[in-house]
Amino acid sequence: MSAALLVAALRDPQTVLVLDAGDWTGLLAAARAEVLLGTLAHRLDGLAMPESARRVLGDARAVAEQGRVAALWEAEMARRALAATGMPVVLLKGTAFVAAGLSAGVGRQIGDLDILVLRERIEEAEALLLAAGWEWVKPDPYDDAYYRRWMHELPPLIHRDRDRMIDVHHTILPLTARITPDAAALIASGVSLKNGLLVLPPEGMIVHAAAHLFADGDLAGGLRNLWDIRCLIDEFGGEDFALKLAVCSAHHGLSHEVERSLRLSAALFGDGAALTLTDRLFVRRLLSRDGWGRRTRKGTEFAFYLRGHWLRMPPLMLARHLWTKWRMGHSSA
């Protein structure tokens, strides 16, 4: 299981000193598959290692640095597009980490730009982004209508010149989910950056990461999310913070998810934690990668795919949604 090598190397970089060529190959493949290669590169910086591994990791650092510059530029483009309205714009996930200079952003690969705006102003935001050169990605009317009616974000937009995606959220979980976080409170808690954009406070970042991980979706990118949480805890942790985090997660109805994410990140990347039986299933899913970085345990993977959809929608709606998607998949083939 190469993901176990990856987790060990992130938790305790010294563990790489005894790796042979095959281990290194598996470690790098898993890190790439989990989109943690840049993070690993920073974590292992300065340690003795084979020259070829040093080269691969050195390149990954350069890639992450370029990605950081591009992500900040994309945030600036969105800021300019929305500035005239004066609406609060909160950066989420990777872009927020690098914009706020947090350790979770060091070496982190950043894909799309994720922002959070007030639901009552999302149409205004959409119109301005379209005017500034972003365009629809999803041409399918069912997908478009589904997003608008049930999702926590607009259908994804891509910029026609820069080819970069923006996800405009109005809350952090789909509207169909059983948990309904208080999006207005999240936005109100935003911390202002120098350029006027906001980021969530650390407890809000953890609540968002935990919501994403355990209340929505199939755990793809889970190790990276748990690593983010670990970094935030290391940077801000302590008794006062634990209290603040507990209050925040209770307010949004995400106490279970946050507690689970704290246990799992401590078990994988920290000093360990007492895991429940369900936690162990999550660990099994999170570590299932072979030496090529491919997912193993197809059964577990499928179970989590179903779980993700189950959490996201009520049963009848889920049945209808899967049926429509299945038909779409078969009519286009």
Next chain:
Amino acid sequence: MRHSTMLRIGPVGFRVGSDWRAPIAALDDLYRDYPQPQDGIPDFNVCLFAARPWRRCVRPSVHIGGDFVLPDAAPLPLAQGLLAAEMAMNLQMALGQQRYLLLHASTVEKDGKALLMTGESGSGKSTLAALLMARGWRLMGDEFALVDATTGRVHAFPRLISLKNEAIGVMRGVLPDARWGPLLEGTPKGTIRHLVPDARAIAAMDMPAVPTLLLFPGFGFAAAEREVLRSECFVRLTQASTNYVTMGETGFDALTRFVREVPARAIDYPDTESAIAMVERLWEEFA
């Protein structure tokens, strides 16, 4: 993966895994004189796999994956497994390589100086490179030129030369003793046959060269030659590079330096003899 092999092409180490034996056997045979990745650790992993377990045996079709994937890449029949492996290695380079600026160009070398030829598929890059190799040039590659962003030098990437359609017969005549891969018919690009670079190309693949002349060949026209302005050259090379955008400022610096330092000419040619004559005359002028 059930079957796998490792090899190094220029500075880049690959590990190729496959659900079938045949593509790996073909790689092991054709790349038998190539070295292993440095320290036994590859830069990129390539996976050739069956989308469903039973498709290993029933109408086997080879899907291309690895560290970097294109979601829409169409699978190839198992008979074209070698082509799938080559395409998958190219794909890793195109999507994942960020150490070198990649130019879609064939490259040959003489006296430490490199001649690059770039253009659309079908402009005759591969054939010209193979012909020049037959005439004593060192082949550095027929697909990607790797421009080092720090030194400005070009690194070799001499994978198998991919010859298509009529070019196969032409080169069989020119290099009767060369080693060849299987004839692959009915591929997305017609008939393809891979030519193994000569011993010199493999032995010297770690030696970079100074880019000295850039040509934009065009096959099927009356012989003509014109200068290519730096501005045009820059724009055409941004399009001929798969990683120019992702490399950001580093890519921009590498490309502006290249365009400033390397003279460029466009040449039209009706047949290979006149092309070779034009190339060698231009080389006299610039090298």
